Structure formats: C-alpha cells, structure tokens
Amino acid sequence: MKTEISNRIKIPPGFWEGVHQLGIAAQDIARIARLPLSIRTEPFVTTDQYFAIWRAYSDLIGDTAIGIIKLATAFETAKYPPTVLAPYHARDYRDALNRMARYKQLCPPESLRMAEEGERCTIELEWRNAEQVGPPMLVGVTLAFLLELGRRGTGQPLTAQLVEFSSTMGDVQALEAYFGCPIRIGAAGNRLTLHRKDLDRSFISYNEELLEILTPALDRSLDEHQHSQSMTKTVKWIMKRSLTGGRPDIQAVAKELSISERTLQRRLTDENTSFKQLLTQARHEQAREYLADPSLEIKEVAYLIGYEDQNSFYRAFRLWEGDTPSNWRAEHLGSNALSFHT
Template sequence: MKSRSSERIKIPPGFWAGLRQLGIAAHDVARKARLPLTIITEPVVTTAEYFAIWQAYSDLTGDTAKGITKLATAFETAKYPPTVLATYHARDYRDALNRMARYKQLCPPESLRITEEGEHCTIELEWQDTEQPGPPMLVGITLAFLLELGRRGTGHPLTAQFVEFSNSMGDVQVLEAYFGCRIQISAKRNRLTLHRRDLDRPFVSYNEELLEILTPALDQSLYEQQRSPSMTEMVKWIMKRSLTGGRPNIQAVAKELSMSDRTLQRRLTDENTSFKRLLIQAKHEQAREYLADPSLDMKEVAYLIGYEDQNSFYRAFRLWEGVTPSNWRTQHLGTN
C-alpha cells in the first residue's frame, strides 16, 4: 500500500469562515490539533493533519452530533469551493451527487460510492488508500452535507431513508432530527440511504453557463493532481510543517518521503538546490507569513519557525530582509 505521509489535502478557506460563524477561531483549532498556524494561511495538509483538524473541531464543540448539524447548516453557499459549486449548480440531485463523487478525488482521503437500486440510493463513505479511518466528525459532516446539498439545490426539505455510522456520534436524537430518519450506530459502514425518487428533482440553482466554465477547469485539476509535484516543493512543504520548536533534518524528511537521505540529496541536486538552501527558504517564507499575522508576538513567531531564542531569529531575519522583524511588520501592516 502506498504511503500517504506526503499526501497533500487542501482545506477551502470557507471552512474557517464557517467555524468563525460558530464562534470557533481557526487559531484555536490549529492549537488544539497541535499543528502550525500555516494550515490557516496555506491550508495544505497531510492526511494525519487533516484528521487532527476535524478531531480538534469535534473536541472544541463538545458534542459530535451538534457539531455536525451546526457546521452543515452554517456553511454559506456563496463560500463553497469550486468543487462544490459544480455540484450546487448541477441539473438535478442525481447530477449533483455524481459530480460530488467525481470531484471528491480532488479532496482525499474521502471517496464516495453511489449505488441506485429499487427505491433506494445508497452513498457509502470510503477512505482512499489509508488504513486509518477518519474521525466521526468528518464522517458525519460528509454525509450530512450530501443531504444539505439536496435540500439547498432543490429547495425542498428532503429527508434520508436511513443513516449508518460505524462509531459513536454523540446525541443521536440531534442527528435523527436533522436527517429525518432513524440513525444506526456501530454499523459495519458509514452510509447514507436516500429516497431514489428525490434524485430526479431539478435543482433551482442550476446554472448551465457556470458549469461550462467550472467543469473543464475541475477536470484539468483532476488531471494535474495525478502528476507528482517536484521534490523541491515536497521537501519545502514538509519542512514548513516541521519547523515549530526545532530544526528538521534531512534524515527525518527523507524518511517521510520513504527514501534514503542520499537519494533525497541527489534528487535535490538534480533540481539545482540543496536541503540547507530549502530550509533557509522555508524559514524565511514562514517568518513573513507569521509576521503578517498581528495576533502573534515576536517570541511566538521565532518559536514557530524553529528558533529557541528571539535574538537568533532577529539576526537571521535581518540577513533575509535587511530590516528587523518589528520594522518589517510595521512597514507591511502599518502602525494602526
């Protein structure tokens, strides 16, 4: 089985906006998940980090079921990412679900398997190439949003026939009120069963012109996702998530990429760079990102990019930018 330690998953900005509407700060989620704050400004994470974010949200809400229903209904349609817009503006509910299953490939590790039989349409949530199942909150949100999509698209208060979850989901009555059907816990699979007749309902949000723009672009993204990123990109990406409180070494990064440090160094040389050069670039870029956030003090910025003392950070930053971190922040954020 392929290692997914270097898998890259993009979190849409609308996710953080949805949490803000619920009174949950993105910084609190990052800290609860023990992840660097880069996930907010540069939201590309590994599978493990992605799961940690959802678990952190669950912990902060206190009850899985309530967290599911609140976020599913709070997420504003206008803030949907392109992959979801292509489903929201589909011709009918069936078209929307099929598009959702297709474009879920752009957001691993989830995948959807849709089956129509008799009066039922079942949508089973599976995990792409990973033995670790996602946290219950992510499972619940995924299935709840599929029903929410149908409700918003058709303009009707649709209900499910049956919902199955493999784990405990908190207050089941809250979920049954949302889905409008019986909920089974400790099932063998995570599955949403819809009334098949609802799939023929047209979407009031259907937009043919927009789909003609979005569909080719998303299909191209699917194609490009199959292509491997450069070694330089992968190494710098891993470095940025390993800077906090320490100094990533080539052995650790090579291990995450499932190769020897000699092989990694050779690959970087082939791309006209080196591990040391990329580490400096990663620290420089992250320093600028963090300094652009006025809520972080200098000591915290220094720690987040791997400096135990503030003076070392100041000296390094002056070499990069020619000014102190404080002056750089003043120049770029103003003195308001």
C-alpha cells in the same frame, strides 16, 4: 503523485464562517488544535493539521451529533468553494452527487464511492490513506452535507434510507431526526444510503452558464493534480509547515508521505537534491518571508523556522545572506522596522 494531493488540503472560508456563526472563534480552534493562529489564512494545511482542526471543533461544540447538524446547516451556500458550487448548480441530484464524487479528488483526504442498485443509492466515505482515518465529526459532516446538498438543490426536505457510522456519534436520536432515517453505529464503514428515485429530482439551483465556466476549470485542476508532481516541492512544502519550534526529520516526512525513508532518499537523489539541502532551503526561504513581516520579532522568526537558540539562527542567516537578520530587515523594510524589532 498522490502524496502531493493528500497532504495539501484547502479549508474553505465557509468552514470558518460556519463555526463563527455557531459562536466558536477561530483562535479557540487553533489553540485547542495546537496550531498557529495564522492557520485560518493558510492556503493549505496538512492532513494531521486538518484532522486536528476537526477534533478541536468537536471538543468545543460538545456532542458530535449536534456539531454535525449545526455545521451542515450553518454552512452558507454563498461560501461554497468551486468544487461544491458546481454540484450545487448541477442539473439534478444525480448529476450533483457524481460531480461531488469526481471533484472530491481535489479535496482530500477523504474520497466518495457511489453506487446505484435497485431502489438505493449508496455513497461510501473512504480515506486516501488507510492509516489516517478522520475524526467522527468530519465523517458525520461529510455525509450530512451530501444530503444537505440535495435538500438545498431540490428545495425539498429529502430524507435518507439509512446512515451507517463506524464510530460513536453522540446523540443518535438527533441524527435520526436530521437524516430522517435509522442510524447504525459500529458499522464496517461510513455510508449514506439514499432513495434512488430522489436522484432524478431537478435542482432549482441549476445554472447552465455557470457550469460552462466552472466545469472546464475544475477538470483542468483535476488533471493537473493527477499528474506527477516534484518530490522536491512536496517535501519542502511539508517541511515549511513543520518547522515551528523544531526540526523536521526525514522519518517524520517519509511517514507523512506514506513511503519509506529509503524511498524518499532515493527520489530526492533522482531530483539532484537531499533532505539536508531541502531543509536548509526551506528555513532560508521561510526566514526571508517572516523577516519581511514587521509584526514578527527576530526571536519569533528564529522559533518559527525551527531554531531554539537565536544565536544559531543568526549564524545560519549570515551564511545564507552574508548579513544579520536585523540588517537584512532594515535594508528590505527600512530603518523603522530595524528600530522597532531589534
């Protein structure tokens, strides 16, 4: 089910390392994006959170074009995730780009469509969900990185033929200097057009042995993502990331999944559960997880799982565990945790 894929986005550590090199702190991005400070260590984020992170980086860096160029060049090769490491160690630029397009399915919410014709190779960036279009900074970095991949892999200062953006991108002259070609603003889509002859260039970073390890593992991951996933797990995952300071409603979750409220209810019924049951389970599971963290106070735990009133959290927790949050924590963490947090 594609909804599972499109709402589980993993931000590579190289992103955070890159912005750090540019003098931008992760906590500042989290603050502007209005996300918890733990966002850097979260295994996955939602599409909305992902876009908010990119907008925050854009706000902090200032000019969009400068932000694109700085991050694309600052991203260290050693920090590439496996989905990029395989293209970087491909046989040639064509192989690398084909691998990028294929494994981009594991890195939503954008996808890449590649076409070769005449002397051109055009790569168009598309969005899995047409209603959720990414910010200009993300668009620019994605296309810049495709050229950066070719430059690093071949060891040559490759240039593009043309780059088209649907939105304004800041300092166009800076972008033209980086891409080495004209930049078209206000286009119908976001496209990078390369010289087709460059695709035949061999990669000096080619590593056959590493590819023999990475390729089967990535292909298996891709197959797993393309198979149907439990709607129950998907909804609960979204709930857990939407609990802080409030209670997620079925309309919001259905919108996140790009389906109707009625369809969501029907699918949950088919899996012998309901939205209300899953919300209770999500809160219960998150409560246990947060209480196991001695750095969090009880009132913080209540807020993090969507209770504005600490007493309501106490009542709910008694129903779940037959005990108070304080006593549960004492039993699981020891008397020191009890004396410190109650």
